[in-house]
Amino acid sequence: xxxxxxxxxxxxxxxxxxxxxxxxxxxxxxxxxxxxxxxxxxxxxxxxxxxxxxxxxxxxxxxxxxxxxxxxxxxxxxxxxxxxxxxxxxxxxxxxxxxxxxxxxxxxxxxxxxxxxxxxxxxxxxxxxxxxxxxxxxxxxxxxxxxxxxxxxxxxxxxxxxxxxxxxxxxxxxxxxxxxxxxxxxxxxxxxxxxxxxxxxxxxxxxxxxxxxxxxxxxxxxxxxxxxxxxxxxxxxxxxxxxxxxxxxxxxxxxxxxxxxxxxxxxxxxxxxxxxxxxxxxxxxxxxxxxxxxxxxxxxxxxxxxxxxxxxxxxxxxxxxxxxxxxxxxxxxxxxxxxxxxxxxxxxxxxxxxxxxxxxxxxxxxxxxxxxxxxxxxxxxxxxxxxxxxxxxxxxxxxxxxxxxxxxxxxxxxxxxxxxxxxxxxxxxxxxxxxxxxxxxxxxxxxxxxxxxxxxxxxxxxxxxxxxxxxxxxxxxxxxxxxxxxxxxxxxxxxxxxxxxxxxxxxxxxxxxxxxxxxxxxxx
Numbered sequence: 001x002x003x004x005x006x007x008x009x010x011x012x013x014x015x016x017x018x019x020x021x022x023x024x025x026x027x028x029x030x031x032x033x034x035x036x037x038x039x040x041x042x043x044x045x046x047x048x049x050x051x052x053x054x055x056x057x058x059x060x061x062x063x064x065x066x067x068x069x070x071x072x073x074x075x076x077x078x079x080x081x082x083x084x085x086x087x088x089x090x091x092x093x094x095x096x097x098x099x100x101x102x103x104x105x106x107x108x109x110x111x112x113x114x115x116x117x118x119x120x121x122x123x124x125x126x127x128x129x130x131x132x133x134x135x136x137x138x139x140x141x142x143x144x145x146x147x148x149x150x151x152x153x154x155x156x157x158x159x160x161x162x163x164x165x166x167x168x169x170x171x172x173x174x175x176x177x178x179x180x181x182x183x184x185x186x187x188x189x190x191x192x193x194x195x196x197x198x199x200x201x202x203x204x205x206x207x208x209x210x211x212x213x214x215x216x217x218x219x220x221x222x223x224x225x226x227x228x229x230x231x232x233x234x235x236x237x238x239x240x241x242x243x244x245x246x247x248x249x250x251x252x253x254x255x256x257x258x259x260x261x262x263x264x265x266x267x268x269x270x271x272x273x274x275x276x277x278x279x280x281x282x283x284x285x286x287x288x289x290x291x292x293x294x295x296x297x298x299x300x301x302x303x304x305x306x307x308x309x310x311x312x313x314x315x316x317x318x319x320x321x322x323x324x325x326x327x328x329x330x331x332x333x334x335x336x337x338x339x340x341x342x343x344x345x346x347x348x349x350x351x352x353x354x355x356x357x358x359x360x361x362x363x364x365x366x367x368x369x370x371x372x373x374x375x376x377x378x379x380x381x382x383x384x385x386x387x388x389x390x391x392x393x394x395x396x397x398x399x400x401x402x403x404x405x406x407x408x409x410x411x412x413x414x415x416x417x418x419x420x421x422x423x424x425x426x427x428x429x430x431x432x433x434x435x436x437x438x439x440x441x442x443x444x445x446x447x448x449x450x451x452x453x454x455x456x457x458x459x460x461x462x463x464x465x466x467x468x469x470x471x472x473x474x475x476x477x478x479x480x481x482x483x484x485x486x487x488x489x490x491x492x493x494x495x496x497x498x499x500x501x502x503x504x505x506x507x508x509x510x511x512x513x514x515x516x517x518x519x520x521x522x523x524x
Contacts (some may be wrong), residue, residue: 008499015489022487037113042290043286048100049097053097054079056279059091061266069109078102112266119169119259120245127217144191155212160216173251183199194207202237206240209240210222231290234288332484361468362471362472376416383412384409385442389446
């Protein structure tokens with residue numbers, strides 16, 4: 001047997017064998033039962049200290065009308081971690097002596113629920129008639145001084161009437177939503193500061209809502225949380241709950257929704273002003289990593305594997321931190337994109353500018369999106385190509401000419417990012433584009449124009465863009481991202497296929513089309 005055939009069979013058999021062993025022996029499910037609405041959130045906290053005792057408090061979620069907790073996991077070495085629960089408050093604390101820097105994390109998987117509490121038609125109730133558990137939400141709290149003269153003056157100006165608590169809540173909601181402009185800051189802002197400045201950030205507006213409600217005898221609280229949007233976040237969202245009927249009704253003055261809240265947020269509980277509050281540290285930073293596409297399937301796998309003693313189970317990539325999994329989800333698809341390019345070039349016969357250039361461009365477009373990525377790529381390459389044609393008459397040496405184009409491409413990328421920020425366009429991902437590859441594209445297009453003419457160059461550019469789109473579709477396939485994370489042995493199968501494709505010397509599909517007249521004996 002030829003060596004390449006033996007290698008192909010060995011690689012593919014190894015990958016398929018391990019895959020089948022996982023499915024039929026270890027009983028790995030091929031799909032989740034119902035991944036919709038399930039999210040994993042990682043809170044990663046970076047701490048530094050010079051040998052002092054460190055105490056870091058964090059807001060934690062609890063099972064409530066907003067979510068159902070499925071699993072929790074903490075990584076705290078070298079610090080200790082404890083959870084305290086009092087009433088509706090749930091907070092975590094890392095503590096211990098720290099000399100240097102460390103990273104600790106809290107991981108939670110939840111089912112997001114739509115929150116709903118029906119608003120009664122009308123309600124008249126005195127403050128003393130509320131349950132004892134609700135009484136604290138009528139008092140002064142940090143940032144919410146209901147008895148401050150500024151609150152009383154604003155309440156009188158708005159003619160708020162506490163005799164009907166439902167009408168009162170709606171009036172405050174309309175005022176904060178429509179008449180208090182937003183302020184894009186993340187610092188702590190109290191209710192009086194919002195009145196004084198005439199605008200407020202998310203926390204300040206929520207506190208003003210509560211101050212006006214409490215002044216008029218309506219129990220109110222500020223609820224912190226984060227949006228359930230895949231990606232990294234480092235700022236909290238705040239909304240309000242007021243006690244109407246026999247429960248808490250949600251009012252979100254920022255997103256202008258109330259009574260029924262969609263399952264788009266993780267509600268936290270606690271009395272902290274920020275997500276993380278620390279003492280004894282020299283530096284502190286945190287972030288939330290939020291992910292939904294892995295959802296119930298991956299969480300099911302993780303919990304199942306955690307109970308297994310099998311070496312293959314324990315070596316699963318699902319035990320890696322979420323930010324590493326995010327990187328691997330794209331990285332593991334790169335070989336699949338390379339396989340797609342090999343098929344397009346070696347089997348189908350498409351001619352592109354660069355062997356793996358379409359794959360690199362497709363990877364860059366995951367940061368900008370397909371539409372904006374195409375616009376940016378076409379704009380930069382077109383302008384740079386014009387500059388390349390204009391400097392042709394200078395007869396520069398190859399190295400200097402390519403360096404000139406590279407510098408010009410970097411300038412264009414910088415301008416694109418500046419203009420995008422000025423016009424509020426989504427150009428944050430422009431920096432992900434491989435500027436060296438784009439420089440070579442410009443050079444190759446210029447050479448192609450000289451040697452092959454406009455028609456062949458445009459045809460080649462079209463097939464290049466088509467290859468980019470096909471590769472982008474492969475990379476963005478959520479199912480494939482999850483599949484390769486759970487079954488990375490599929491890369492062995494890809495290696496085997498690449499060996500087989502590399503030995504293919506037959507006709508390509510494009511050549512069969514080009515030479516179809518010869519195949520038909522010269523007949524049209």
